[in-house]
Structures are given as structure tokens and as C-alpha cells.
Amino acid sequence: xxxxxxxSSVELRDIHVSFGTLEVLKGVNxxxxxxxxxxxxxxxxxxxxxxxxxxxRLQEPDSGDLLLGGESVISxxxxxxxxxxxxxxxxxxxxxxxxxxxxxxxxxRSVRKLGKEEAAEIAHARLAEVGLADKAPYRPSALSGGQQxxxxxxxxxxxxxxxxxxxxxTSALDPELVKxxxxxxxxxxxxxxxxxxxxxxxxxxxxxxxxxxxxDDGKIVEQGAPEAIFDAPRSExxxxxxxQVL
Amino acid sequence: MDDFxxxxxxxxxxxxxxxxxxxxxLLNTLILSVxxxxxxxxxxxxxxxxxxxxxxxxxxxxRVYTDIFRGLPAILTILVxxxxxxxxxxxxxxxxxxxxxxxxxxxxxxxxxxxxxxGIQSVEKGQMEASRALGxxxxxxxxxxxxxxxxxxxxxxxxxQFIALVKDSSLVYFLGFLAEQRDLFRIGQDLAxxxxxxxxxxxxxxxYLVITVPxxxxxxxxxxxxxxxxxxxxxxxxxxxxxxxxxxxxxx
Numbered sequence: 001x002x003x004x005x006x007x008s009s010v011e012l013r014d015i016h017v018s019f020g021t022l023e024v025l026k027g028v029n030x031x032x033x034x035x036x037x038x039x040x041x042x043x044x045x046x047x048x049x050x051x052x053x054x055x056x057r058l059q060e061p062d063s064g065d066l067l068l069g070g071e072s073v074i075s076x077x078x079x080x081x082x083x084x085x086x087x088x089x090x091x092x093x094x095x096x097x098x099x100x101x102x103x104x105x106x107x108x109r110s111v112r113k114l115g116k117e118e119a120a121e122i123a124h125a126r127l128a129e130v131g132l133a134d135k136a137p138y139r140p141s142a143l144s145g146g147q148q149x150x151x152x153x154x155x156x157x158x159x160x161x162x163x164x165x166x167x168x169x170t171s172a173l174d175p176e177l178v179k180x181x182x183x184x185x186x187x188x189x190x191x192x193x194x195x196x197x198x199x200x201x202x203x204x205x206x207x208x209x210x211x212x213x214x215x216d217d218g219k220i221v222e223q224g225a226p227e228a229i230f231d232a233p234r235s236e237x238x239x240x241x242x243x244q245v246l
Numbered sequence: 247m248d249d250f251x252x253x254x255x256x257x258x259x260x261x262x263x264x265x266x267x268x269x270x271x272l273l274n275t276l277i278l279s280v281x282x283x284x285x286x287x288x289x290x291x292x293x294x295x296x297x298x299x300x301x302x303x304x305x306x307x308x309r310v311y312t313d314i315f316r317g318l319p320a321i322l323t324i325l326v327x328x329x330x331x332x333x334x335x336x337x338x339x340x341x342x343x344x345x346x347x348x349x350x351x352x353x354x355x356x357x358x359x360x361x362x363x364x365g366i367q368s369v370e371k372g373q374m375e376a377s378r379a380l381g382x383x384x385x386x387x388x389x390x391x392x393x394x395x396x397x398x399x400x401x402x403x404x405x406x407q408f409i410a411l412v413k414d415s416s417l418v419y420f421l422g423f424l425a426e427q428r429d430l431f432r433i434g435q436d437l438a439x440x441x442x443x444x445x446x447x448x449x450x451x452x453x454y455l456v457i458t459v460p461x462x463x464x465x466x467x468x469x470x471x472x473x474x475x476x477x478x479x480x481x482x483x484x485x486x487x488x489x490x491x492x493x494x495x496x497x498x
Contacts, residue, residue: 110382
């Protein structure tokens with residue numbers, strides 16, 4: 001894990017999202033400084049994933065602003081934005097019809113227009129970083145969940161994102177496979193990549209995050225350093241949530 | 247028993263019809279079905295992607311087309327296009343062969359479009375999302391990620407449709423092609439009508455089976471391969487990696 005990273009701050013301003021009559025995000029403000037890690041915690045249905053998806057505009061907000069490296073990208077070309085913001089999903093979403101290697105080279109070649117050899121070189125390097133150099137020729141289905149998620153992380157990293165989003169990246173994994181993925185994510189935080197992490201892993205939030213945001217009912221209810229959130233929760237809702245998950 | 251053999255398996259008539267069946271009939275049946283399979287597949291893919299579009303002005307024409315061509319008897323469509331086309335374009339009235347291929351293609355497109363649509367829709371939403379999240383455009387995500395996986399899943403249904411096409415190509419009978427344009431059924435039927443004996447039709451049927459039976463086995467083979475290809479398990483931490491059913495694919 002030695003590659004230099006170019007990271008950026010990311011900021012959401014007064015984000016509103018509704019699905020029909022259901023208001024999912026009710027004016028959310030959140031800033032992650034360059035090179036920092038923020039974890040978003042909260043009960044199911046609180047809007048965590050929707051908020052995360054606003055950052056790469058897989059979900060277009062109804063109103064509000066989105067800033068990457070201090071510049072508004074809310075109405076720029078979404079495909080260009082997404083090249084700068086990597087995302088890792090709960091269910092990995094590897095391309096099942098392609099080999100592990102091709103999963104990484106496909107976006108490099110089709111989006112970044114790299115040549116075949118250059119793309120393969122990057123892919124092999126990234127696979128080595130996540131400890132899966134020997135899996136390059138296999139289909140994703142031949143890998144365990146933990147390995148698949150590490151490939152998904154390698155695939156996102158190969159695009160050299162300035163910000164990485166993790167949407168419950170370990171929720172679909174068997175318990176014994178969670179640790180390897182979390183260790184990898186902690187390594188990225190250490191390297192200075194800007195991370196925004198939706199997670200149920202409170203140990204990770206406490207140990208790795210610079211800041212933790214607690215969401216409930218479409219709003220950020222409480223936000224602060226992990227110690228403040230976990231050891232001295234102020235709001236009654238956060239206290240209740242922590243008593244249920246810890 | 248002799249009556250039975252004479253009616254269905256009169257070797258004299260079978261020998262008489264066989265050279266025409268293999269020389270002219272097989273060739274024309276193959277031309278009709280292969281061309282309409284190709285055109286139908288291309289049009290079907292177009293219909294499927296239109297039908298899945300978020301834009302209503304693309305979705306609706308595809309829907310209406312599919313409803314019409316799937317809802318009409320094939321013989322009616324073939325007659326209307328085959329004879330109607332000749333009236334509109336007089337140069338085709340003496341040789342409706344291309345119109346026969348066109349009619350078969352248009353019908354096939356409606357069915358193949360629905361097969362593709364079902365296949366593409368069966369691909370998990372996460373595949374599109376992951377592609378978009380990596381910066382691919384909708385078109386790239388569809389052509390590089392979603393469609394290849396969707397098509398793979400419906401290959402058995404697609405081959406079944408090709409089998410139906412081989413059989414339905416006999417319906418151009420009603421367009422009255424020239425002698426050298428006759429397909430398997432027409433050649434069998436012509437001699438059957440002349441002789442009052444069904445043996446030529448039985449012979450034509452045998453040739454159809456030579457085409458369709460291998461195709462049905464191809465369906466079963468693909469189907470089986472698609473099913474077993476998923477049973478793959480590996481332990482997580484490298485080391486003793488066990489591949490029960492090698493998911494290894496050749497490096498490109």
C-alpha cells in the first residue's frame with residue numbers, strides 16, 4: 001500500500017431527496033475534509049445509503065449542492081464526476097461474465113481509454129495490493145464473498161478516485177470474512193484517501209473514522225469525533241440506537 | 247399394414263422427392279430461416295433496448311410493434327406482407343422471396359425482442375449501478391455489462407425461437423414461390439398433391455428433424471452448462487483453493 005493518492009474534500013449542502021411523497025433526506029449537510037474518513041451510522045431506513053448515493057449522483061438530489069474539492073459538481077457531467085468518486089457496494093456487483101482481471105480493466109479501457117497492456121498492468125498491481133494477485137484469471141463466482149469485495153475495492157481504486165464511498169461493504173459477508181475487508185479499508189484511510197463509509201461495524205467507526213455522523217429519519221442528528229459519539233452521546237435517539245447495537 | 251406403408255413410406259416416391267428435397271428444399275429452408283433469424287435477432291435487440299428505455303417515445307413503439315406481431319397468426323402476417331409488398335413495389339410481385347424473408351423476420355423480431363427483454367431485465371440492478379459508478383455511460387454499461395449477461399441467460403430460449411423459425415419458414419408456401427425457390431415443405435407437398443401419397447411429406451419431415459433435433463439438443467446443452475457453471479466454491483484465504491467446477495476463463 002504505497003501508491004500515492006490524490007484525494008479531495010467532499011461536501012453535501014442542504015440535500016433534499018423524496019421518493020414520491022416519502023421524504024428520505026430532509027436537508028442534510030455533511031463535509032468530509034481531504035484525506036479524512038467519516039462513518040455514517042444509523043438505523044435502517046434513516047437515509048444513509050441514499051445520502052451516500054447522492055455523492056456520486058447515482059441518486060440525483062431534488063435540491064441542494066454537492067462540492068468536490070471545493071467546486072460544485074451538482075450540475076456537471078455525472079460520468080466525469082463518477083470517475084473521481086469510487087464506490088463499493090454491499091453486494092460487490094462484480095461483472096459476472098468477465099474474469100477478475102477484466103472486471104478491473106473493463107472500466108480502465110472503456111472509460112479512461114487506456115490500452116490493453118497498460119490496463120492489465122494497473123489491474124495486476126491493484127489485485128496484488130488487495131492480496132489477490134493469483135485470482136486474476138478466475139470468474140468472480142469462483143471467489144468467496146470477502147475476495148469478491150476486495151476485487152470490487154481494487155476495481156474502484158484502479159480508477160484513481162479522489163473520494164471512496166462504501167455502502168455497507170461488509171454487511172453481506174460471512175462474519176469470518178469481514179475483518180479482511182475492514183483492514184483493507186483502514187489501510188486506505190491511512191493512505192490519505194477521503195472515505196465516506198456507511199457501516200454497521202461500530203468497531204470500525206470508532207477505530208478508523210475521524211468523524212462519525214449519526215443519521216435518523218432523513219437527517220444528521222449528531223456528528224462528531226468517534227469518542228464523543230460513542231462515549232458521550234447527547235441526543236436521546238443516538239443513545240437509544242447505541243444501546244441497541246452495542 | 248401394406249396400406250399404411252404405402253401411404254406413408256412409399257420408397258418409390260421418397261426416392262423421387264429426395265434429390266429435390268436436399269438440392270432445392272433444404273437450401274431454401276436454410277436461407278429463409280437463417281436470414282430471418284439474423285434480421286430478427288438484430289431487430290429484436292433493438293426492440294428490447296427500446297422497450298427498456300426510460301423514454302416513453304421509444305418504449306411505446308416497441309410495445310405496439312410487439313403486441314401486433316405476436317398477436318397475429320403468422321400466416322396472416324406472411325400473406326399481408328408477401329402480397330401487399332408486391333402491390334406496393336411492383337418489381338417484387340413476380341418474386342416475393344425477399345418479402346417472405348421480411349415477413350418471417352418481422353414476426354421473429356417480436357418474439358426475440360421479448361426474449362432479450364426478459365434476459366436483460368433479469369440482470370441484477372447492481373450491475374448497471376456498478377458500471378455507472380465507475381463512470382461508464384448508460385450505453386456503455388448496457389453494451390459491455392448488462393446485455394452480454396442478459397443474452398447469455400436466454401440463449402436456450404433464443405435457440406428455441408430459431409427452431410420455431412425453421413418450422414414456420416414453411417408458411418411461405420402460400421406466397422407461391424418459383425420452382426427453384428421452393429422450401430422443404432413445398433417440395434414435399436407438391437409431389438404429395440400430384441401423387442395423392444403422403445410419403446414425400448414424410449420425407450420432408452425427416453429433413454426438418456435433421457435440422458431441428460440437433461438444435462433442441464443444443465438448447466439442452468447450453469441450459470445444462472449455464473446451470474452447472476454457477477456451482478463454484480472456494481475458500482477465502484488463498485492457501486488451499488478448491489475449485490469444484492473451474493470458473494477459470496482463458497486470459498484474453
